[in-house]
Amino acid sequence: MQATDYEIRIIRSRRRTLGLEITSSGEIVARAPMRMSEKEINAFVTEKHKWIEKHLTRLQKAREAVPERKLSREELDALYKKAREYIPERAQYYARLLGADYGRITVRCQKTKWGSCSSKGNLNFNCLLMLTPPEVIDSVVAHEICHLRHMNHSGEFYALLRQIFPDYDKCSKWLKINGGAILRSVHG
């Protein structure tokens, strides 16, 4: 595996070390010191190819196809289990970004809602989110986390949301277009 096999976005800043990051949409970002040569960066990426592969595979697995039929009990259970592991991890990430605390997180298979946040700061997510792309999962998680700051859909709420999740509008549109079909295909 060569570094040139990957599409890498290089962001230079006044930092001392090189850092690699994979975004939820699968983009590889290298944060590099100002003067580090491209050759050095590529060598580092090549060295880290196992780590990159692992993360890209994980992203792909999360991006399952929308089912065309009602899911079986076993399939729903598997989805639930996956959601129970994955979603709290994302919630923790966005809560930390905001410096906010939440109460409990529950995951359920729901017929209409993708997520909610109670006035006590408890979060609830639909396990069927696992059938949407990772960035869409993140958009729903970031939305509910922002409710910890604003318990409404005011301009301030959306400004904060777009600040911590710039692709929000794109993802929200995706969910509006495809979400109904996902809910129907599972619940029949």
Ligand SMILES: [Zn+2]
């Ligand atoms: Zn909301």
